[in-house]
Amino acid sequence: MGLNQHCDRDLITILFQDVDGLQVFKDGHWISIDPIEGAFVVNFGYLLEVISNGKLKAVEHRVVTNAKASRQSLVYTIFPEKEMIIKPATCLINEANPPHYRSFKVEDFNRHFFAVSNNNDEMMKFMLA
Numbered sequence: 001m002g003l004n005q006h007c008d009r010d011l012i013t014i015l016f017q018d019v020d021g022l023q024v025f026k027d028g029h030w031i032s033i034d035p036i037e038g039a040f041v042v043n044f045g046y047l048l049e050v051i052s053n054g055k056l057k058a059v060e061h062r063v064v065t066n067a068k069a070s071r072q073s074l075v076y077t078i079f080p081e082k083e084m085i086i087k088p089a090t091c092l093i094n095e096a097n098p099p100h101y102r103s104f105k106v107e108d109f110n111r112h113f114f115a116v117s118n119n120n121d122e123m124m125k126f127m128l129a
């Protein structure tokens with residue numbers, strides 16, 4: 001099964017794949033992330049991008065189908081509670097490093113994510129200060 005390009009809605013995604021298909025978008029190109037035996041792929045989601053004030057970026061990724069072999073992936077996602085407030089970590093903010101992202105409640109972020117069907121430009125507009 002394929003998956004359209006998106007960034008994850010969470011803090012961190014840990015995934016295991018048995019067959020290639022996962023691709024990330026970097027510098028204008030799709031790059032294949034081939035499975036490595038015994039290894040997990042760790043993806044940063046939008047919420048970690050905000051907390052790290054942009055030091056960690058949510059990467060756009062997709063899954064392309066493969067006509068030769070069936071593929072299975074196991075995805076573990078780390079989400080904060082919906083009542084939590086997400087904002088750039090205070091320890092990362094000072095005069096030289098102003099906040100690039102605003103503060104918001106997880107449930108409002110989730111509502112927006114589904115309202116815009118996870119459109120990356122719309123999500124950035126929602127999160128940026």
Ligand SMILES: O=C(O)CCC(=O)C(=O)O
Nearest residue numbers: 008015017022063073075
């Ligand atoms: O199956 C995969 O490798 C990726 C799945 C994924 O991107 C997701 O669940 O958000």
Ligand SMILES: [Fe+2]
Nearest residue numbers: 006007008061
């Ligand atoms: Fe994903």
